[in-house]
Amino acid sequence: MTKPVEASSELNSEYLLTEQQLAGYREDGHIYLKNVATQEEIAEYEPVITDWVLKLNYHDKPVSERDTYGKAFIQIGNLWEKSEDCRRFTLARRFAKIAADLMGVDGVRIYHDQALFKEPGGGHTPWHQDQIYWPLDTDNTITMWMPLVPIPQDVGTMTFASGTHKLGYVSKQGISDESHKTLGQYIEAKQFPTVSYGAMAAGDATFHAGWTMHCAPGNPTDSMRKVMTVIYVADGSRVAEPDSKARESDLRNWLPGCKPGDLAASPLNPLVYSRNAK
Template identity: 75%
Template sequence: MGNNLNENEFSSLKECYHLTQEQIKSYQEDGNIFLKNVASAEEIQTYEPIISDWVFKLNYHDKPIAARDTYGKAFIQVGNLWKKSEAAAKFTLAKRFAKIAADLMGVDGVRIYHDQALFKEPGGGHTPWHQDQIYWPLDTNHTITMWMPLVPIPAEVGTMNFASGSNHLGYVSKQGISDESHKTLGQFIEGRGIPQINYGAMSAGDATFHAGWTMHSAPGNPTDHMRKVMTIIYYADDTRVTEPDSNARRSDLETWLPGCVPGSIAGSPLNPLVYKKS
């Protein structure tokens, strides 16, 4: 791994971010929350160029946006950057982010499922309605994703759209991110009258957190600037692997939980324990 950083110089990512009981309660009820200044401007200025460099280096798209399918139009997607770069690892494995995840879920410790850069190109398409956890062979409801922009995001791009409270419904549809999922879940949300929220403009270093079952989508990018977002997925320590019931979950088991089998602790070398209450 390259891009070494001085451990002491960036130890601030270990400092705690204080959550109120009201924020924790709100998250547990709604399955999503918006938090200001989770990372400082100085921290973002350090890590954004490193993350961006790896994303552009590993970008697999070889077609213009117009020639891609809906999923391909949505973003450039690169996972497990923390394994490519020691510098990126300091960001992904940061205790500050992990403690927020644990506190919001009300658990004692969390492991990484994986990180994922999601860069939406200028003119990039919308991200269809979906539930993240249809992909994850994890036997728990204690899963959460941090979604952090590395650049300012204007209101017309905004945060994701969240269907608040949908985290309590569990499996609604096994459809992967697609035109189908957008139509099916969109109709479900409208039919149930589930409230939707988009938090609007975000500064670099702000973050949203959402539960694995929370239905969400994202607008397209009508601007001339890349929407650079870094995400980290966490799950409660001691979570076990569930029997994969779809090709998507079988694939995820091989990719993100190598060596783990149904019934075992979900704890491969790719899933380090990043926070535990002392």
């Protein structure tokens, strides 16, 4: 068994989940957890993550002149490769163990991280399923979504369609106006309950399964909505044959050197938690 990457001691302490929380996640495909990171930890990591996001921001047009996807957020992936501080955050054992516990697996690897900063006046994030982008032959995937600043009620967290993680593939549409319409109509027709957790404190987090349908509102405030996400995949998962250009792109970017049928375990996918590690 490969030894997990060591994260900082501050983020190694355990966050215990109740049986009710575990059962709720597996039924709904999403959960909201308070104080996953402390205020002191957020104060340490937020400035570093923000600095890298602003440094790597690729947008060269005002929000009003972008397409729907571009209006949704500044999206920067694999910050953990950029600095030791970002690495400690993304590879934190505390976060990884929560992911493993919620999925009920023995170990998890990083698929990749993403900073998702929604600018003042930023647009909504359309309904979508994350896993349409991922060439992974498993349903055991999960994303941690953690605000680095307080999220007020008028910005809010994502809205989740409970139980949709059990459906697998529903639509191959990427995040777009079309996906928002198609999946929104599907959710309404099938009467899936929708849940939004409203205001969140910095360091709180939601976790959602890769197939869970979700969307997010725009940002009507004059403050940046700063969110850091980490995507985990169960250790032992294999690479699927990519069936779209989006999955071909993900295979190149996040699973370099891996081929269909290989373990999803490139150098960019370190093992960050294992129950069997000494």
